[in-house]
Amino acid sequence: GNSVTQMEGPVTLSEEAFLTINCTYTATGYPSLFWYVQYPGEGLQLLLKATKADDKGSNKGFEATYRKETTSFHLEKGSVQVSDSAVYFCALTSNQAGTALIFGKGTTLSVSS
């Protein structure tokens, strides 16, 4: 079945450090890939997405590239801020209409000044 595996946290960084959170997936067909973020005390929100191979999703300085050959969708940011401290979830949907998001376990990021 479809599944998502993401690196375990917590990830602790200093402000302005480079961030990578690894995500790999198992899926039949051609899934769409997502990163969702959950800030403290808030609901899940979409951070970025990519719907086909080699697409790059980007938002708020974060980027992720859909790599079909390595079945990966790693999240990167060149310079993190304290305000980026949150839990990040990698997720996928299959290309079939009506299929809901399948999430990884989440990675907690803590950024200190």
Place this chain on the structure above:
Amino acid sequence: EAGVAQSPRYKIIEKRQSVAFWCNPISGHATLYWYQQILGQGPKLLIQFQNNGVVDDSQLPKDRFSAERLKGVDSTLKIQPAKLEDSAVYLCASSPHADGEAFFGQGTRLTVV
């Protein structure tokens, strides 16, 4: 636009009691999801509605969980009787399309004691 509304935000009940959660999706969104998020894990789909019809309820424990979406708008999720392992955050999400990109409410945190 108004977001996905859920109530209550918090609920504490004893095992074997019943509980109900309510969700009002974003206006016009045909697809509604209920997810269960156990501490330290990613959200897991319980049920997906398209308008007022069920698309996927394969992971809903039907011996104790039930859900309905009246008139294709609001939805309720019920647990009867509750077990200790039902302690989790219950998330409602909605989407204008059945393509996975979803808007989440803040969730209801259920504690079963």
